[in-house]
Amino acid sequence: MNATALIADDEPLLRERLRTLLARAWPQLQVLAEARNGREAVELFDQHAPQIVFLDVHMPGMSGIEAARSIARRAQLVFVTAFEQYAVQAFEQGAVDYLVKPFDEERLADTVQRLQQRITQAPQTAPVAPAGLEAVLDGLSAELQRRMGNVPTYLQWIKASVGQSVRLIPVDQIAYLKADEKYTLVVWEGGEALIRKTIRELADELDPSRFVQTHRSVIVNLHQVVQVTRGPNETAEVQLKDRRELLPVSRSYLHLFRQM
Template sequence: MTRPTALIADDEPLLRERLRSHLARVWPELEVVAEARNGREAVELFDTHAPQVVFLDVHMPGLNGIDAARSIARRAHVVFVTAYEQYAVQAFEQGAIDYVVKPFDEPRLADTVQRLRERLAQASPPPAGSLDAVIDQLSLELRQRAGARAYLQWIKASVGASVRLIPVEQVAYLRADEKYTLVAWDGGEALIRKTIRELADELDPERFAQVHRSVIVNLHQVAQVNRGPNETAEIALKGRKEMLPVSRSFVHVFRQM
């Protein structure tokens, strides 16, 4: 029989190693095919390796475990790893998603493994019933714990010999361009030295969304989304001719709109 496969995502190398060690004892036939340091890397490695189970740390820099789960959901069995047992415990207990608490407790992990084994043996897809509700509840609790956050209001860019302060609401999209990022806004285009990853962490997620590993789009500027093959899409922007790609890892953004 083919060995079950898993991906572990946690920004702490020691905690990844501890979880791997615990899993080796309680689920020796499991093959950990990849380890990720953050949510974006988890999504990319998931698309590459397609593991059956994904262990996602809730708190990770950049794209957190909740947002990564939105992309991975229903394509694998998701287990959240958290240091806060109070996170959506009732929702977890509905069985849509499982969770384990740090520091790891092997009996609790063994219970999770048993449920995963049963689901894999039945070849059943990840339960869809309350999956979105669990993710939404976790996302809300994370925002409440984080409190109000000040997001980027201006982008400073060099335009010719001058420095321009571009209001973020005027930005149509941002696209990675080798070592720079191209900013396209109502007044033209400019290159800045910040990376797409840095900008994704600094921009308001209610207005901006990453739709490709190299593209962030202003959702208020989206005129139309055209579905493509293999769960991809293209975006048409208001008043612009260019089309922006949406990769399958980020197409979930537009399912929620």
């Protein structure tokens, strides 16, 4: 049976190991792309639309858990994790499958068989039940935070050149950031400026409880959001305080605003 997949793991050797084992267990499976973190996984998923996504739970920046929230019911999800307790819970609820590191060929063969059955039996239906998936992701997220046991340090200031001077912009004053070719446009209460950091870099360095990526080229400050208007094809537009421009929300990020 021919099928397509995406592998997301921040460790190159583990990506290579999983690809090698998959080639043995499922020669017809085509791995379309490999991602180094959750954000890249979402971008590559939108680009290639694979049927299956193998997601490492713990990756820098956007974790595999948050990537799974974005991908949701559009693919079969398989978590690659050391958190066996929650992986078993995920499997029992039928929301996702799991592989525990280090990879075991016999266990992978079971996963391949289940994936083949799901794709064959219900190719036109949503792969997972939303309620079951959310419960699993919440459990995995809590366990990940508990095991990490530390509080990450996020950017407090962004340095930008404004005219002939260098300006230190407090991040809590930023309304949004938008990709502009090789630069990023920073829009804050005091004006606008271009910086050399990319959206990808900033997405990993900003506090995710305050700043969220709504589109591959846009990050917004949630504290500045006043309205989200739904659009066609599961997209939306965000309106910010005291600003006229509307910012796009692509399908992969719409879930961030469903409970607002």
